[in-house]
Amino acid sequence: MSACEQTPSRTGACAGSPGHGEAPRATFRPGAGSGLRMRSLPLLALLGVTACAASRPLPPAAPPPPFDAERALHALERLAYGPSARDLEAVRRVGVDAWVDGQLRPGGAPPPALAARLAAFPTLAQSPQQLLESFPPRGAAAERDGEEGGRARLPWEERPRRIVEELATAKLVRAVESERPLEEVLVDFWFNHFNVSADKGAVRWLVTSYERDAIRPHVYGKFRDLLGAVAHHPAMLFYLDNWQSTREGFARGGARAPTGLNENYARELLELHTLGVDGGYTQQDVREVARCFTGWSLRAPRREPAFVFRAAAHDPGAKRVLGHEIDAGGARDGEAVLDLLARQPATAHLVALKLARRFVSDAPPEALVERVARVFLDTGGDLPSVYRALFHAPEFWAPEARGAKTKTPLEFVASALRATDARVESARPLLAALARMGQPLYRAPAPTGFADRAQAWVSSGSLVARVNFGLALASGRLPGVHLPEGGPPPATDPDALALALLHRPLSSATRDTLLAALQAPTAATGDALGPPPPAPLVAGLLLGSPEFQKR
Template structure:
């Protein structure tokens, strides 16, 4: 058999990514519109699963959305998922415990021991938990929002001690606040040692701070200890002085946006406000601390607002208050959310309406989400299948669609890396792309096709799929198998192009087999794998 045909995904996906407007719905929804239900599960969940689709039918689409916006407590998680998460002890440990109990192993330690005892174990359990929650949690919207906000306030475990801190960052700074206010979420990330370390604010000091002051035997002893605690070989003892990294990303990425009206002077003034926001000792005692000796106590001005001298740690809090309530922040956040949930180029009028809700509600994120999900643009038929799944969305939706029994393995996680989205390792503060373009290339799309074939073919350790549950009742033909599996995995029958491509691959395999033996029965795993690699399954 020749190599399987590569799907013409690039053209299909690019065409869907280029849509810049989403029209209002043409007609009101029926009491239960299955196409609408599938659309909601594609965006507010990680694709339809049999269990969640049944729940949507039970509650109705609006009832399900309301339940997701007011999720039950974590105690209501499915027993199987709770059991799997409890098998990961690192998830519940503090940053200090992780640093102490999972230290960097010596070079001579065998690789298998390193995976069990060193930071590699912390990394594996954190990534495994993210996948398992996304696949199995009934709180699907929460999982989608955790992914969105972690990406918005990105930190990468590839930078030094962040590999030990990222577990707490997601657990304590992101996850508890996705249904709260934007100001709460912003403040939690600003104080967290993972962010302080990732963007180097823990090293930022007022200008003029001298080494002599640091060596003062009493007043500056702890500051000196912090400054001498180098993290990695490539991180020499830090130079004293102002560091603008966090201030710049706070303005450009986290709040106002690149066109938010700030200047380089504002970046510098914000950096001055956050001097002294630091970490006690990143590798030994990684907790937040405000170091008064390192803080610039003089008066400052940010975006035209005067910040009086002597404010101390409150200087940073005033900046966060100012930014969280700024109209540019409302618009930036509204656009990013609309880009995630509606279209790569969301309609400006939608962004304007959602931004107004953000301002009127003082950043109440539940109100913002509700305005977005109830918008005619979100509910429009034209919004359906208008976005391309990220690698994480693709992998999780494939596991959910096939009702896979998942026990995460390193190989399963490597598939994400091959597709370009290694968890917790976005290479820049911007996080992973939310739009189609960067994900639409032949190499990444072939990796998706191979993942689908491995998954349903039983060649993916950590995920077991039984296709018997999808079998038509009577002895089906190849066409009936393609249509039946297509309905189950895609939420609709496959397109004529997809059907023809799969039937041609089946005929070619059958012809090759019949030349040497009896013609085999219909190759169901091949059908399922090609459906998971089809253009329809790449889109949401």
């Protein structure tokens, strides 16, 4: 089997198989060794079951099939946030297929070590009401300056921004340390599919519950249940303004909130969450769906952010959606719409396409999408069955699919942490780096969420930012992020470190460019922290290599 196939559209060169045996683990000692400085780096270029008989001795057992390292790496690059030494060993121990099947089964509580890490973030377990009480809303200027009125600056522990920071930190900790990495990838996928942004008003106090209560419990369930949990959650109702949508002519009795029909949620429900932009609906369908959801509201977003159905604000008339009469009455009108949309072939196609785009390639084969969509329809939207059809498809494992996806900033940062066996104590520098790369966690600027195609993430500036992040991480210059201590002396040979970090040899093109960069003339850079030592320098450049940008 070829280790990988190179396509003209792919940046950089493909790598060969490491063969049998476990690659050495990367161990870095920040500050060890002599320093190197570079005047300029060509950064962009880096880029039988045994038969038994009582009358004769047992025949020798058949040897197990050889471990396919490239197949294992492909599974970890798609179903996890990249390979780590621990997970690669877990796949080696049980086999690739058994590991994938194990990831498809819903898990229980996190193991004690991970649970203890997450317990350090108390906001994760709090309800929106508790968060509002602990971090009361303040004016925009006060929040920006950390002040309220003329009083002294608030400590970070009391500022509302702590809510999203702890949620984002927990996301990185789970991505790096969870023994069920596929669940973390799926939570991220479905949050992005049903995106809300913490930058919009009260969503900051609601987003923790949104991921914890609406998204995570349903990623191994039925699509209709996930769709319903999202539709009812205060974060979605506030983000897309449905909490203010009322029948025409409704008066709030002196309240300042606007009244009248609001189509924002109805439009995104059809275009982004279910049918897709080419799903066969019309503007009249958007309006009729909006009428069905009138009265789906909140008690008070900044005081008591709980779902409430306001019957007086609901449009009681008959509606017609996609040619179907909707006249269930009251809140059941909205439920009837969700039932209708969840069983549409266009919804099955959109879900299959987005999953295939996330896990296979930017332009997945239409035959694969159609097969996965058929499983969606045949199983009533049973998501584990849909995932299984995708992950067992030959297109998923095809040579042309390997290394065909460009990592998003989150995938890049998480995979770099996993490759270096880093431990995250404070994620602030990581979150800042993600924002600079264009992916501020939980703050995607539009209902579409973050892009999942290469063109959104490949630019000269973004590639330079990735190389700089790799250098900072490998040389131990990210506060709150700790690399392992001890172990064998840090290797400076690029080929040895490539096997430790990338788990495969370097391509000749990347190796030549890396060696040229290491041999470039040195010059002072004015960096008060000093130059990275040789091993971290090589490791940092490897993290910025074209091979590491792909998955």
